Amino acid sequence: MEKQEKWWKSAVVYQIYPRSFQDSNGDGIGDIPGIIKRLDYLADLGIDAIWLSPVCRSPQDDNGYDISDYQDIDPMFGNLDDMEHLISEAKKRNIRILMDLVLNHSSDEHRWFQEAKKSRDNPYHDYYVWRDGEEGVLPNDMGSVFGGTAWEWVPELKQYYFHQFSVKQPDLNWENPAVRREIYDMILWWMEKGAGGFRLDVIDQIAKDPDLKITNNGPRLHEFIQELSRETFQKGSLLTVGEAWGADIQRAKQYSNPDGSEFSMVFQFEHMMLDQEPGKEKWDFCPLPFVKLKQNLAKWQTALHGCGWNSLFWNNHDLPRIVSRWGNDKAYRQESAKMLASVLHGMQGTPFIYQGEELGMTNVRFPEIEQYQDIEIRNMYKERLAKGYSREAVMESIYAKGRDNARTPMQWDGSRNAGFTTGTPWMQVNPNYVEINAEKEMDSPDSIYHYYQKLIRLRKENPIFADGSFELLLEEDAHVFAYVRRNEEEELLVLANFTSETVECGLWKKWADSQVLIHNYAEAADGCGAAADRLRPYEAVMLLRKTGRPDSGR
C-alpha cells in the first residue's frame, strides 16, 4: 500500500449516493457500472476521492445503512467484480474510493442476527444487545431515531433487542471482543481490495449503554476507536472520517489527533443544527441565526488549527440541499450556490461535495407523501399527524428538512428522467431538471460546476488553503461572512454576502491591489466592487496577497 503522509489534507472528496447517481440497466436504481461511466465527469471536476454511501448487501430498509453482508455487494448495485472494477478505474484517474462502514448496527437479516435470535446460548447471541423482560413491559423508555421505542420483543427468547435506528437495524454489541475482531477482519479485507479510506456511520454511538440510557459518547468510545484504528486503518494510508453528531471540540481533537490514533477527521454537525429550535427536533426549523453560524464555524477553525483536522461540508444524503436551505434557489441560485461554495472551500479542512451540489441542485416539493421514500420521513409523517400536527405543517417540515431532498436522482441532462435512467426511477426526479443539469452546467463557462472545478484547483495550487490560520472578521455583521487565512508568505481574504441585498463591506477597498483568485460576479459594475467597497446579492470573492518576504513580488 502506497504511503503518502496525510494526502487528504489537500484533497477534495465527492459523495455518491449510489441509488440516485446513475442507473446503467434501466431498473430505475443507480448502480456501480453507472458510477464507472461517470468517472470521467468526476475526474474533470478534479476530485481526489469518492465517498460511496453503502453498496453492501442489504434489505434496503434504510437504503443500505442496514447491511446483511459486509463482504458482498447488493445485487441492486452490481457485484464484487463491479466493485473491484470501480476501484481500479477510479485509481487510473487518481481517485480513491472510500467505503461507508456501518458498524453500530447490522441488518436483522445478517447471518449473525439470524443466529443470535435462535437461542440465548447461540455463539452469536452476544453479538447484539439484549435485555430480559416481559412482553409489553419495555426495559426502559429509550426511543429510536426513526420513531417509536428502541426495544423489540423476540418471543422465542423472551428478550428484547436494542435498536437505535429501525427495527431492522439491531445494534451490535461492541463490548464483545468477538464482534470487534469480526469487524476488523472485514475492514482489512476491504483494505486489501484497495479501498482508499472509510466513512464511519454514526460511530459515536457504538459504545452505547442502554441501562444508563447512553447512546453516543459512551465511556468506552475512544478506547474502541483507538483499537479499531490500530488494528486496521493504521496499516494503510487512508482517509477516515467518523460521523459524530455528538462531537464537541474536545472530542473532535481526539478523533482527529494528528498522531493518527483515531481517524483523519470527523463530521460534526453543530453548524447544521443552528436552524432548528433549540431542544426540539430537526423538523422544528427556524431561520438561520447567521452571526451564530459564523461564530460557530470560526470556533471550529481556530480550535482545531494545528492540533486536529476539520471536515468541511454543507450537504450530505441526510441533509437538505444547501442552496435551498441557506442560499436562494430562485432569483440568485447561481450566485448563492457559488457564494456558499466559496465560504466552505476557503476554510481549513477537507471539503466534501455531495452529488449535485456542484450543479446547484435544489430541494424538492412533492405534493404527496407517497412520493417520499425515506423511512424517517414516512415515520415522522405518521407520528406527527397522530399527535395532531396539521398536514400542511408536516409537509413544510419535510420540504425544509426531509432527507429525500438530497436523494432525488442526479440531474445529468434535459432528457427524460434527467438522463438518470431509461426506466422508472426509484424516486421521482426533481421537475427542475430541464433547467438544472450537468450537461448545461458543463456547456456554460460561468456555471456553478466550473466554479467548483476552479475552487478545487485553487486548493491544489495554493498551500494556504490547507495550512493557513483562520481569523473571522466583521464578526457581528448581519450580512457579510468575512475571514482571512494566513501563512508565512501570504494571506487570503474570503468575502461573502449571505443576503439578497447589496451591502456595504468595509474591507474590500483595503485589499484593492490583491489578486482575485475567484469571484462569482463578472467585472465590478459601477457602485460595486473594491472601489465602492460594496457586495452585491450573494457576491463572493477570494483575494490573495503576499505578506512574507519583502521582495516576494508584491
Ligand code: GLC
Ligand atoms: C447515519 C446515516 C443515515 C442512516 C443512519 C443509520 O446517520 O448517514 O443515512 O440512516 O446513520 O445508519
Ligand code: CA
Ligand atoms: Ca440499476
